[in-house]
Amino acid sequence: MPKRKLDPLPTAAFQILLSLVDEDLHGYGIMRQVEQQTNGRLRLGPGTLYSSIQGLVEEGLIEEIDRKPDAQTESERRRYYRLTSSGRKLARAEAERLADLLRVARAKKILRGEYV
Amino acid sequence: MSERVFALLVRLYPAAFREKYQQDVLQLYRDRLQDEPGPVRKTRLYCDLLVDAAVGLPMAWRNSYGEVASTRVATDASGLPSFHMLEREPLRPGSVIVGCVFSLTALVALGMVMRIPAPHRYSNSREGLSPVETVLDRLNRVVSAPTGNGDNSDTTTVNGPSSQGQAELRPGSEKAQAKAEPLTEPQKEEVLQGVSDNLTARYFDREKADAAVEKLRALKKQGAYDGIVDGPTFADRLTADIRSATGDAHLNVAYSRNSIQNAAPSRPSTADILRYRAMLAQENCSIEDAEVLPGDIGYVKFNSFPEASVCGGNLRKAITKVGGTRALILDLRDNSGGFPETVAEVAAPLFARTVAWYNPRAAQSATTLKPARGSTLANEPVYILTSPRTLSGAEQFTYNLKMLKRATIVGETTGGGGHVGAFHRVGDHFGIGIPETKITNPYGGPDWDGIGVEPDVKVKAADALGEAEKMAAKRMQ
Numbered sequence: 141m142p143k144r145k146l147d148p149l150p151t152a153a154f155q156i157l158l159s160l161v162d163e164d165l166h167g168y169g170i171m172r173q174v175e176q177q178t179n180g181r182l183r184l185g186p187g188t189l190y191s192s193i194q195g196l197v198e199e200g201l202i203e204e205i206d207r208k209p210d211a212q213t214e215s216e217r218r219r220y221y222r223l224t225s226s227g228r229k230l231a232r233a234e235a236e237r238l239a240d241l242l243r244v245a246r247a248k249k250i251l252r253g254e255y256v
Numbered sequence: 257m258s259e260r261v262f263a264l265l266v267r268l269y270p271a272a273f274r275e276k277y278q279q280d281v282l283q284l285y286r287d288r289l290q291d292e293p294g295p296v297r298k299t300r301l302y303c304d305l306l307v308d309a310a311v312g313l314p315m316a317w318r319n320s321y322g323e324v325a326s327t328r329v330a331t332d333a334s335g336l337p338s339f340h341m342l343e344r345e346p347l348r349p350g351s352v353i354v355g356c357v358f359s360l361t362a363l364v365a366l367g368m369v370m371r372i373p374a375p376h377r378y379s380n381s382r383e384g385l386s387p388v389e390t391v392l393d394r395l396n397r398v399v400s401a402p403t404g405n406g407d408n409s410d411t412t413t414v415n416g417p418s419s420q421g422q423a424e425l426r427p428g429s430e431k432a433q434a435k436a437e438p439l440t441e442p443q444k445e446e447v448l449q450g451v452s453d454n455l456t457a458r459y460f461d462r463e464k465a466d467a468a469v470e471k472l473r474a475l476k477k478q479g480a481y482d483g484i485v486d487g488p489t490f491a492d493r494l495t496a497d498i499r500s501a502t503g504d505a506h507l508n509v510a511y512s513r514n515s516i517q518n519a520a521p522s523r524p525s526t527a528d529i530l531r532y533r534a535m536l537a538q539e540n541c542s543i544e545d546a547e548v549l550p551g552d553i554g555y556v557k558f559n560s561f562p563e564a565s566v567c568g569g570n571l572r573k574a575i576t577k578v579g580g581t582r583a584l585i586l587d588l589r590d591n592s593g594g595f596p597e598t599v600a601e602v603a604a605p606l607f608a609r610t611v612a613w614y615n616p617r618a619a620q621s622a623t624t625l626k627p628a629r630g631s632t633l634a635n636e637p638v639y640i641l642t643s644p645r646t647l648s649g650a651e652q653f654t655y656n657l658k659m660l661k662r663a664t665i666v667g668e669t670t671g672g673g674g675h676v677g678a679f680h681r682v683g684d685h686f687g688i689g690i691p692e693t694k695i696t697n698p699y700g701g702p703d704w705d706g707i708g709v710e711p712d713v714k715v716k717a718a719d720a721l722g723e724a725e726k727m728a729a730k731r732m733q
Contacts, residue, residue, distance in 0.1 A: 167280050168287045185308020186281040187269065191315035194273065198319060219280060 146199050149234050152184055152192045157201065157223060157231040164205060166218040167193065193221060201227035259285065265309055273316045317347070438485035443683065448472055448481075450682030451494060451509060458680070458690045461502070468501035487511040487685055505706060506691040515684045533566045541567035545587070546574040553728050554578030554636075555721075557587035561594030561602065561649045568601040572628075576605065580632040583728035587641045589667060589717050593648025600625055603653060606662055608634035612698040614656050616705075637731060639724040642667035642709065643717030651704045658709060659699040664727065665711040667720035672708035 146153055152174075159165060159173035170193075171184050184192070196202045205220045223231070245251055262285055266278060285305070292301055452469040459465040475481065475497060484490045491511035498507050536542075542559040549555045556575050561567075578584070596615045603613075605628040613625035627634065640654050640663045651670045657663035679689050697703055715723045 168284050171284065171288075183304055185304050185312060186284045187266075187308045187312025187316060189284065189312075190277040190281055191273070191312045191319060194277065194319050195315070218283070 146195060146201070146230075149230065150192070151182070152188055153196055153201075154231065154234050155182060155184075156189075156192055156196060157227055157234075160202060160221060160223040161228070161231065164220045164222045166220050168218075170221065196227065197221075200224060201230055259289075262305065265305070268309070268313055269316045270319075273319070439487060439490060444481060444484070444490065446683045447490070447494070447509075447686045448476060450686070451498070451688050454680050454682065454688050454690060455498065455507075458678070459502075459507075460691065461504075464502040464504070468498045468507075471497060471501040487513075491686060504691065506689065508689045509682075510687050510689065512685050512687065516681045516687060533563075536562050536566050541570040542591075543570065543574050544590075546578050548578050548581055549585070549725060551725065551729050551732070552582045553725060554581040554584045555587065556585070557590070559590045560592055561598035561653070563595050564597040564601050568598050571598065571602050572605060575602065576631075576633065579605075579636060581636065582732050583637045583639065584633060585639045585641065585721065585724050585728070586663075587721065588646045588650045588654060589641050589643035589720065590645050591647070591650035592645065593650050593652075596649060596652065599649045599653045603657065604628045605631035605633045606636075606638060606657070607660075611660055614659070614698050614703070615652065616697075616703065637728065638663040639728060640665050640667075641717070641720040641724060642670050642711055643720070644668055644671050644708075645717075646670040646709075651709050654709045655704045656699075658712070664713065664724075665709065666713045666724045666727070667711050667715060668717045669710050669714075670704060670708040672704055672706050 149157075155174045155178065156170055158177060159170050165173060167186075167189055171189055175183050193202070197204065201224060202221045203224050205222050259282065263282065266274060266281055269278075288301055289298075292298065452472055455465040455468055456462075459468075472494070481490065481493065484493065488511045491509045494509040495507070498509070499505055541562050543556065544559055545555065545557040547555055554575075556578055558571060558574070561571070575584070575586070600613060600615070604625055607625065607627040608631075609627060611625050613623050615623060638657065640657060642650075642654055642665055646654065646667075647670065651672070654663075654665055654670060658665050678691075679687050681687050713723060713727070
């Protein structure tokens with residue numbers, strides 16, 4: 141059993157898992173989706189993106205799909221990725237962990253303005 | 257950052273990663289380049305890529321690639337030997353550290369090698385040339401460095417810092433090298449006339465000069481020189497004849513294969529002098545070693561007595577630095593001489609009183625040496641190490657200190673380099689060395705010329721340092 145690289149789950153990996161919740165995406169799509177869902181704060185570079193993807197694939201949290209579903213707009217064959225059930229489970233667990241943290245933060249009243 | 261540059265950056269990723277994702281990575285780069293036009297966005301993209309390399313590279317190297325390799329092994333297992341590229345596996349931290357250590361070691365070693373000074377070598381002691389030939393050769397060339405004491409513009413001292421002092425006594429003995437055209441009678445006549453004229457005009461003992469000239473004339477009449485067509489042989493004969501007539505072994509006639517220019521060597525230019533001094537400074541004024549040996553013994557090895565104005569201070573400093581110890585060893589085993597002024601300057605701190613100082617090159621040969629003020633060396637026992645390579649100025653130093661009973665000489669008899677004589681051109685290929693002043697040796701008796709300085713303690717030159725150390729230690733007890 142190799143050492144678990146994704147524990148704790150890095151931000152990039154978590155964002156990738158979240159980006160794949162709604163639909164299967166290729167690398168560039170994941171990057172755009174992550175950028176969108178973080179309001180442009182996180183733009184994954186190619187090295188980080190594919191290293192994370194590789195890590196997630198190795199851990200069985202996402203998987204590659206052979207056929208790309210959207211044939212007419214794309215000229216080249218691209219690798220698409222899909223969230224696996226264990227990936228979905230891990231993403232949910234991570235979200236709950238963060239929600240717990242948020243609850244604690246709210247109780248301690250360290251949040252201000254619109255977040256309170 | 258063009259795509260090519262980015263592709264180079266991608267090469268830093270593990271091979272297995274590249275094999276799988278290189279196309280995707282480059283595709284993503286192209287996509288972004290296409291979707292993000294304008295200089296601001298492009299700059300942002302480049303910044304992203306650099307940050308990405310910093311974050312993504314370690315991440316990629318942390319991923320495991322074992323599965324790829326193991327599946328390959330499994331498919332290849334057909335009983336045939338198979339080969340696998342180690343590149344598939346990521347570099348282990350140990351390998352990286354070993355690589356770093358090796359590179360650093362190599363770098364440090366290179367740095368240290370570059371700091372080691374090149375072996376001291378004089379520009380004028382060229383291989384295969386005797387000192388006399390060197391002088392003749394030098395007369396032909398523009399002098400590239402100051403050539404010593406006595407600024408006679410038309411003469412050059414024979415006994416420069418030479419490496420083969422003994423050869424000076426055998427002028428014209430390099431027959432093997434001579435492959436010149438045969439001498440003609442008029443040429444020989446010219447040489448004879450030139451030698452005679454120079455002897456008459458310059459030799460300090462007029463009577464002997466006349467006797468020598470007479471003898472040459474008589475021999476010529478007898479036909480003793482008929483049939484000699486070889487330059488070196490002729491020079492040898494003339495040397496033998498004038499020596500036998502005068503009894504002075506300093507006289508010599510030399511032959512040079514190269515034609516000797518009539519013009520006197522031009523004075524060295526300021527640039528030449530500066531270059532020469534820079535060279536001396538670079539070679540640390542020929543000081544090879546200056547340290548305090550175990551047992552509180554100062555040790556200095558220096559291989560010449562370079563020009564006093566440039567190096568006198570350096571030599572004295574080097575010696576003073578290791579002085580004040582219980583004994584001082586001066587290693588002259590590879591010292592080939594130099595400037596008499598420097599010899600005196602180095603010797604001065606060793607004395608507390610004014611002493612008679614012998615310098616065969618000075619016009620007035622017996623001079624005195626005034627002690628340096630406030631020297632800590634005056635009462636320190638001094639040992640001088642000698643070898644057959646100890647020559648000229650170094651012999652003067654050794655001889656004088658021995659005569660003054662200021663030092664114990666340990667090693668082998670020195671080379672016995674001749675000391676004086678100004679060189680004059682006679683014809684195109686001949687020259688004559690003539691001592692022009694009568695030398696008085698204040699210590700009496702013969703000096704080292706031709707015989708060398710005998711050590712007080714005779715041991716092999718290689719063992720001289722050990723012996724001197726032993727003697728110094730014994731004396732301290």
